[in-house]
Amino acid sequence: MAAARETRLRVIALYKELHRLGRDYPDPAYNFHKKLRGLFEKNRNLTDPGEIEKAIKMGEYIRNETLALYSLRKYRHLKRMYPNPSPADPTP
Template identity: 85%
Template sequence: MATRETRLRAISLYKELHRLGREYPDPAYNFHKKLRGLFEKNRNLSDPQEIEKAIKLGEYIRNETLALYSLRKYRYLKRMYPQDSLSDPPL
């Protein structure tokens, strides 16, 4: 049976992933629909180990999504500065 603590962790993870999904770069992927489907699929879990495993998977997805956003921002900044601006200016 899920304890109150694991329930609150799952709800906060869902809210965080939902907020992250607002900025997801590919609208055709339908991040929110897939997120809701994953959480609904696991809503009847009762084994504490299975619940913890599902939460760990959600945290992994959160970390990968954050890495994707960081990479997207880095690529944008890299395009804004041409390669020549990084070299020393001519004397």
Template identity: 80%
Template sequence: MAGNTTRLRVLALYKELHRLGRDYPDPSYDFHGKLRRMFEKNRHLTDQAEIEKAIKLGEYIKNETLALYSLRKYRHLKRMYPGPDSPS
């Protein structure tokens, strides 16, 4: 049963990363290709500790990608609404 829940977690993580990759800011960066290769490279893992380590890495990448999107959004808003000290 633990294998099934781990599989569902991995699939949910893959789907979420794939969805996040649609809006990746750099079109020349092969986000989906790298994502697929990363998951295929780890597909043979059977040790639960190694699987958890790979899941943690995937979650880290997800959080970093979300931070990148937030930063991009913040920079865009900052350009759209200049502050009081910037020349207009």
């Protein structure tokens, strides 16, 4: 029973983290929160511990990919802010 409670807490924490990450999702037409809720509701009735763990791993993968997307967006913004000097410019 304690393992089920621990798994439940992991899933809730993952949902909250993904929900917070979805606030800054760059494409509003994608509707991140609606898709997130749909995926969690679809897996709500899972009982097999192996399937539950597989679904948690998929959620963690989505979290990591979303974080990578945000990092890439920040990097691209910084790159636009500081353009590369042309080769003809003398370097100090």
